Amino acid sequence: MLPLGAFCYGPLGHSVVGAIADLRLQQNKKAADKVSQLLDGLTLEKAANIPDSIKGWDDCGGDPGQYRVAGSDRINAEFRAFVKANACDTEFDHHQFHYTDVPISGKEKYKDGNIGRSDRDIVHMIAYCIRVLGNKEPQPNPRAITKTVAIVLLTHYLGDIHQPLHVGAEYFDGKGDPFEPTAGNKGFEDQGGNKLNLFTYVDGKLRAQGKFHSYWDTKAVVGAFGATPIPEIAAGMAQTEPKKWKLTGNPDSLAEQMANEILPIAREAHSRLVYSKVKIDDKTPYITSGRAAEKVVAGQNSYAGWSQAIVKDEINKAGWRLSAILTALLK
Numbered sequence: 001m002l003p004l005g006a007f008c009y010g011p012l013g014h015s016v017v018g019a020i021a022d023l024r025l026q027q028n029k030k031a032a033d034k035v036s037q038l039l040d041g042l043t044l045e046k047a048a049n050i051p052d053s054i055k056g057w058d059d060c061g062g063d064p065g066q067y068r069v070a071g072s073d074r075i076n077a078e079f080r081a082f083v084k085a086n087a088c089d090t091e092f093d094h095h096q097f098h099y100t101d102v103p104i105s106g107k108e109k110y111k112d113g114n115i116g117r118s119d120r121d122i123v124h125m126i127a128y129c130i131r132v133l134g135n136k137e138p139q140p141n142p143r144a145i146t147k148t149v150a151i152v153l154l155t156h157y158l159g160d161i162h163q164p165l166h167v168g169a170e171y172f173d174g175k176g177d178p179f180e181p182t183a184g185n186k187g188f189e190d191q192g193g194n195k196l197n198l199f200t201y202v203d204g205k206l207r208a209q210g211k212f213h214s215y216w217d218t219k220a221v222v223g224a225f226g227a228t229p230i231p232e233i234a235a236g237m238a239q240t241e242p243k244k245w246k247l248t249g250n251p252d253s254l255a256e257q258m259a260n261e262i263l264p265i266a267r268e269a270h271s272r273l274v275y276s277k278v279k280i281d282d283k284t285p286y287i288t289s290g291r292a293a294e295k296v297v298a299g300q301n302s303y304a305g306w307s308q309a310i311v312k313d314e315i316n317k318a319g320w321r322l323s324a325i326l327t328a329l330l331k
């Protein structure tokens with residue numbers, strides 16, 4: 001079982017994605033009205049963190065009871081039904097909807113293999129939500145994803161799929177060296193960087209930054225935006241068209257396109273580091289712990305500076321894409 005809350009852009013990153021989309025949606029009144037109606041007036045900015053908040057609702061088999069998140073009584077009832085239908089002791093565990101773990105060693109794209117992927121991963125779940133909004137899934141459906149739930153999940157998962165460690169993972173062999181896993185030797189995974197401790201240079205000295213995964217969820221985001229208030233960040237980004245943000249093709253393929261797009265960044269997020277002290281627990285598919293330290297390469301910007309620039313760019317793209325996808329499905 002994966003630790004609760006360990007696998008997501010922190011609240012700030014998700015809120016900014018939602019806030020950018022709230023502003024961009026205003027360009028199509030019909031879509032904006034439809035979203036507002038389906039969310040009983042809740043903004044995407046406020047909805048963006050619900051899929052993380054509900055992670056504490058089900059203690060595996062437990063009843064969601066009367067837990068509440070932001071939003072109306074109807075939205076809360078729909079999320080309790082969603083948690084019940086995708087409980088953490090079932091194959092469709094909603095905690096796993098937030099990521100996929102494509103090996104970053106080698107050059108695999110999402111569809112090139114199956115290690116780390118599943119039909120309940122972020123790529124499949126974004127596609128599912130898009131199908132719900134496009135009337136391509138029955139209502140009700142086995143995942144209990146209503147149109148309201150689909151909008152909230154999409155708002156959150158679009159943020160997650162633009163976080164490189166939600167898509168790419170490192171795998172280690174039995175000696176603790178990084179390698180490309182195969183069907184016959186799946187190796188030991190770092191859980192999207194959650195099992196590695198990151199060290200980066202601060203004022204010329206290597207400093208502990210906590211878990212590699214949460215660095216990208218939180219520290220890089222806070223480093224990128226500082227104390228700027230969310231409305232100010234979102235207003236600037238909603239007016240700044242990101243490069244190469246437009247996606248084309250079948251709505252069902254969009255999630256896979258986004259996963260493939262971020263994989264090279266996930267590779268660089270790892271290739272800028274050097275691993276040591278990687279410990280294996282051969283009773284599990286995971287490493288136990290390890291150290292990932294910034295490599296110093298002459299002429300290359302710092303890990304902090306590079307990751308913060310990536311985060312800004314990816315969050316901006318996620319916000320623009322969320323608004324475009326909702327507009328196309330609800331206009």
Ligand SMILES: [Zn+2]
Nearest residue numbers: 007008098160
């Ligand atoms: Zn998440």
